[in-house]
Amino acid sequence: MTSHKTVTLFIQCLVDTIYPEVAEAMVRVFRQLGISLTCPTDQTCCGQPAFNSGYRRQARFAAKHFIEVFEDSEIIVCPSGSCVNMVRHHYAELFENNSQWLRRAQDLANRTYEFSEYLVDVLGVDELGARFESRVTYHDSCHLLRGIGVREQPRKLLHKVSGADFIEMHDSDYCCGFGGSFAVKYSDISNAMVTDKVKNIMDTGADVVVSCDMGCLMNIQGKLSRIGSDIKVMHLAQILAC
Amino acid sequence: MSTANQEEFINRIKMALGRPFAKSPREADLFGSEMCAETRAILERIKNRTAEDRKQLLETLIEAAGPIHLTVRACVDINAVTDAIAEVVLDKDPEWGDKKRVVAWRHPLIESLNLPAALSEQDVPVFFSDLQETDEESLRRRIIDSYIGITSADFCMADTATLVMRTRPGQARAVSLVPAIHIAVIELNRIIADLKELYALLKWDPQESKVGLTNCMTFISGPSKTADIEATMVYGAHGPREVHVFVITAEY
Amino acid sequence: MTKITTENYVAEARKAIKNEVLQRALADLQNRFGRGTAECYRRLPEGPDLRLRAHEIRMKDIENLDVVLETLAANIRKNGGQVFFAKDGQAAVNYCREVAHKHKVRRVVKGKSMVSEEIGLNDALIDSGIDVSETDLGEYIIQLAAETPSHIIAPAIHKTRYDVGSLFADKLDIPYEDDPPRLTRIARKALREKFLAADMGTSGCNIACAETGHITTVSNEGNIRMSITLPKVHIAIMGMERVTARLEDHDMLLRLLCRGAAAQNMATYVSYIGGPRTAHQADGPQEFHLVVLDNGRSRMLADEEFREMLCCIRCAACLNVCPVYAKIGGHSYGFAYSGPVGAVVTPLLVGINRAKDLCLGETLCGACQDICPVNINLPRMLLALRTKLAEGDTAWGVTAVNRKEKFLFQAWSWIIRNRGLYDVAVKLAAMGQKLLIPKGGMIRRLPPPVHAWTKERDIRPLAAESFISRWKKGIK
Numbered sequence: 001m002t003s004h005k006t007v008t009l010f011i012q013c014l015v016d017t018i019y020p021e022v023a024e025a026m027v028r029v030f031r032q033l034g035i036s037l038t039c040p041t042d043q044t045c046c047g048q049p050a051f052n053s054g055y056r057r058q059a060r061f062a063a064k065h066f067i068e069v070f071e072d073s074e075i076i077v078c079p080s081g082s083c084v085n086m087v088r089h090h091y092a093e094l095f096e097n098n099s100q101w102l103r104r105a106q107d108l109a110n111r112t113y114e115f116s117e118y119l120v121d122v123l124g125v126d127e128l129g130a131r132f133e134s135r136v137t138y139h140d141s142c143h144l145l146r147g148i149g150v151r152e153q154p155r156k157l158l159h160k161v162s163g164a165d166f167i168e169m170h171d172s173d174y175c176c177g178f179g180g181s182f183a184v185k186y187s188d189i190s191n192a193m194v195t196d197k198v199k200n201i202m203d204t205g206a207d208v209v210v211s212c213d214m215g216c217l218m219n220i221q222g223k224l225s226r227i228g229s230d231i232k233v234m235h236l237a238q239i240l241a242c
Numbered sequence: 243m244s245t246a247n248q249e250e251f252i253n254r255i256k257m258a259l260g261r262p263f264a265k266s267p268r269e270a271d272l273f274g275s276e277m278c279a280e281t282r283a284i285l286e287r288i289k290n291r292t293a294e295d296r297k298q299l300l301e302t303l304i305e306a307a308g309p310i311h312l313t314v315r316a317c318v319d320i321n322a323v324t325d326a327i328a329e330v331v332l333d334k335d336p337e338w339g340d341k342k343r344v345v346a347w348r349h350p351l352i353e354s355l356n357l358p359a360a361l362s363e364q365d366v367p368v369f370f371s372d373l374q375e376t377d378e379e380s381l382r383r384r385i386i387d388s389y390i391g392i393t394s395a396d397f398c399m400a401d402t403a404t405l406v407m408r409t410r411p412g413q414a415r416a417v418s419l420v421p422a423i424h425i426a427v428i429e430l431n432r433i434i435a436d437l438k439e440l441y442a443l444l445k446w447d448p449q450e451s452k453v454g455l456t457n458c459m460t461f462i463s464g465p466s467k468t469a470d471i472e473a474t475m476v477y478g479a480h481g482p483r484e485v486h487v488f489v490i491t492a493e494y
Numbered sequence: 495m496t497k498i499t500t501e502n503y504v505a506e507a508r509k510a511i512k513n514e515v516l517q518r519a520l521a522d523l524q525n526r527f528g529r530g531t532a533e534c535y536r537r538l539p540e541g542p543d544l545r546l547r548a549h550e551i552r553m554k555d556i557e558n559l560d561v562v563l564e565t566l567a568a569n570i571r572k573n574g575g576q577v578f579f580a581k582d583g584q585a586a587v588n589y590c591r592e593v594a595h596k597h598k599v600r601r602v603v604k605g606k607s608m609v610s611e612e613i614g615l616n617d618a619l620i621d622s623g624i625d626v627s628e629t630d631l632g633e634y635i636i637q638l639a640a641e642t643p644s645h646i647i648a649p650a651i652h653k654t655r656y657d658v659g660s661l662f663a664d665k666l667d668i669p670y671e672d673d674p675p676r677l678t679r680i681a682r683k684a685l686r687e688k689f690l691a692a693d694m695g696t697s698g699c700n701i702a703c704a705e706t707g708h709i710t711t712v713s714n715e716g717n718i719r720m721s722i723t724l725p726k727v728h729i730a731i732m733g734m735e736r737v738t739a740r741l742e743d744h745d746m747l748l749r750l751l752c753r754g755a756a757a758q759n760m761a762t763y764v765s766y767i768g769g770p771r772t773a774h775q776a777d778g779p780q781e782f783h784l785v786v787l788d789n790g791r792s793r794m795l796a797d798e799e800f801r802e803m804l805c806c807i808r809c810a811a812c813l814n815v816c817p818v819y820a821k822i823g824g825h826s827y828g829f830a831y832s833g834p835v836g837a838v839v840t841p842l843l844v845g846i847n848r849a850k851d852l853c854l855g856e857t858l859c860g861a862c863q864d865i866c867p868v869n870i871n872l873p874r875m876l877l878a879l880r881t882k883l884a885e886g887d888t889a890w891g892v893t894a895v896n897r898k899e900k901f902l903f904q905a906w907s908w909i910i911r912n913r914g915l916y917d918v919a920v921k922l923a924a925m926g927q928k929l930l931i932p933k934g935g936m937i938r939r940l941p942p943p944v945h946a947w948t949k950e951r952d953i954r955p956l957a958a959e960s961f962i963s964r965w966k967k968g969i970k
Contacts, residue, residue, distance in 0.1 A: 254788065259560065419723060437744070470648055
């Protein structure tokens with residue numbers, strides 16, 4: 001049954017600053033479902049960049065800010081699997097020595113969802129009346145797949161998009177090589193990985209590659225653009241909003 | 243000298259585990275000194291195995307043998323096994339040189355095959371792998387010069403088509419290793435289901451646990467193989483290139 | 495210790511990426527074994543969750559390692575074997591040399607053992623004037639080629655059949671041949687002579703059993719059996735953690751090991767060795783020695799963050815799914831252990847600063863943990879290593895590696911707590927990016943320190959207006 005809980009948008013720093021159209025698409029989808037939304041305007045970042053580079057103290061500042069901004073929300077939904085993974089699995093590590101913050105973090109984690117997970121598992125929705133005439137393929141982002149355990153939900157949603165010709169790519173669950181600062185610090189390896197990913201995408205004949213993480217898509221898009229490919233990258237929300 | 247460095251070594255571990263120089267707490271069930279319900283059930287199952295069950299295990303064994311290039315043949319009795327072995331001897335040529343020689347375990351089942359007599363028809367000598375009639379050097383030489391090694395086995399695990407062989411006097415390890423062809427002869431009741439049954443028997447069955455694993459227990463699942471060159475599977479690496487298991491189905 | 499070249503991670507990675515033969519071989523390996531192993535776990539009667547139980551069993555053994563090792567040693571000695579506890583690689587190597595010397599050993603045959611790589615056993619024996627022959631086909635090939643292994647289970651995966659053909663023709667003085675079955679036959683003959691002539695055989699130990707007093711060796715080729723059956727002395731070297739208390743735990747661990755290592759239900763040969771030959775036995779070594787190696791493992795044991803790493807049974811399944819390993823191959827890791835396991839174990843054994851690229855040079859994608867037969871949380875430990883490199887660590891002797899980066903994240907941590915500051919920072923960046931003149935909507939060149947991104951990729955510029963800003967204005 002449709003839940004009428006208010007959804008609070010946790011939009012991810014990348015989406016906020018580089019791909020705002022993804023958040024706009026997410027808003028359209030929720031509004032279509034008649035769900036009321038809020039969006040704390042002082043949200044910034046979940047802290048993942050600092051955490052992944054080993055700067056836990058600094059990441060803790062971001063996490064505390066995040067908790068303060070979001071802890072009064074009923075439900076928090078985010079268009080990024082890696083951010084949700086950060087909140088669900090790594091906030092506990094950040095606050096393992098501080099029981100008060102740990103409790104607040106765990107409490108918050110229980111109410112934080114990734115976008116496709118929320119639609120399918122919580123709202124029980126997979127048909128949104130979307131129409132998108134294109135051949136599309138899907139990239140499983142690592143943290144969404146292995147951290148959160150979401151594999152079928154985006155596929156379910158894509159299969160219900162009318163006009164969309166969905167085709168699985170080879171090694172869809174292989175890392176695209178983004179890894180945050182890895183893409184800069186170990187750019188040769190990162191480039192080799194995204195080159196493989198782009199080859200797998202092209203082999204499907206798809207016009208669009210879809211994912212639930214803009215970090216991955218930013219990386220893949222950067223490669224597609226450099227090689228002069230016309231293939232577009234789109235977040236799942238953008239397809240569903242069509 | 244060795245006890246001193248053992249003490250130092252173990253103390254370093256105790257320190258690491260947070261209990262320096264203290265008597266190590268004995269966890270009651272660290273070595274599983276009490277039989278659990280699951281093990282009891284396994285031993286019961288083995289004990290109550292019917293002829294029908296055994297036939298089923300043989301089917302499982304044959305099925306598992308195919309993909310690993312292991313040949314399994316059911317033989318109705320000892321004579322059938324002897325005939326089958328004679329067939330192999332006739333069919334196959336030695337890997338090195340021309341002279342066919344066979345080496346076999348000194349084992350009641352193998353001795354009952356009367357191989358020396360049977361294979362004398364083909365002028366193929368059969369040596370037994372013990373030191374009754376020969377010395378170590380000569381025995382080693384004989385094994386190296388044999389193209390077929392014949393053994394029995396303590397058990398055969400059906401699910402992975404694995405022979406389980408313990409080591410005893412007269413039952414040399416090299417017999418199932420050095421000759422190019424390995425033939426194992428077992429009785430139907432030696433076939434068990436899997437590793438769980440094997441370990442349960444070795445640890446808890448009164449007869450088997452008395453023997454224990456012995457100082458060398460070997461699992462053999464088909465002929466040797468390797469995929470080290472371009473991940474291409476090749477059968478016949480350093481161990482035998484062919485393995486045949488003959489199962490005597492008559493009740494003993 | 496064997497030669498350590500962890501500092502060459504980036505340079506070796508670059509070379510490996512350009513090596514088309516290697517790239518194809520690694521892709522093939524991963525397709526076959528990575529996928530194969532996952533399928534094997536699915537088909538287990540207990541399902542893939544057997545790995546979680548295996549983790550518990552391994553942790554229990556590790557947390558009682560003192561008792562377990564004492565029991566193992568006592569039982570092996572009861573069986574007539576000898577046990578030596580080596581605190582480091584040098585002690586282990588010295589012991590092996592002493593045993594070899596005592597028996598006037600001239601020729602040694604070796605079953606594959608990563609631990610023997612770790613301690614540099616081959617070179618030490620060769621220095622003592624002993625002929626050492628690797629007998630695992632892959633190890634034999636790279637020994638002939640004077641190289642190091644590029645994969646724990648398939649050491650010569652980087653060599654084509656043509657490479658091997660040329661190598662054999664050159665080193666074995668035979669006509670050129672490149673058909674794998676025929677090449678294998680050639681190696682079989684060459685190594686048979688070595689087996690028959692050897693005075694001593696060495697092996698590793700896959701998983702020992704304390705309550706019965708046995709080590710195990712696992713192989714498909716039969717080379718380990720040949721190495722430890724025919725010569726008169728057998729030395730087995732094992733990392734101290736490679737032991738279980740109980741026999742029945744081998745059921746789970748052996749099944750998982752075979753699936754993890756080669757997507758098999760069972761390897762061709764498993765040998766339980768509990769001691770030398772007994773009286774009246776017709777063959778087998780006259781002496782059996784077990785060398786139990788610490789070499790830094792007790793330090794891992796002492797640190798609860800890294801204790802879990804000792805659960806590893808060295809199956810190399812993680813190599814078969816790692817997307818980074820697939821590009822950079824084994825040599826990039828610069829030590830005996832490569833792939834995800836190497837990325838954690840190597841820094842802990844050779845020095846975290848020294849092996850810093852191994853800690854930082856992955857994407858934490860998590861594929862390794864998913865395929866690990868004992869469910870080791872490698873990404874967690876990589877993150878722990880990264881934290882030590884970022885902040886420094888006295889216990890492990892780590893100095894912080896990147897002052898500039900630390901400063902940047904310090905600044906970032908101020909900006910991140912204050913949306914107002916954040917907006918200002920983003921606005922400044924947006925102004926700055928105008929100088930980068932995006933072409934066709936994409937930036938083609940970023941400034942340092944992030945310019946490496948745009949070497950081979952473009953990047954989308956910052957949006958004209960942030961989502962939050964639009965939201966504040968009211969979105970339709």
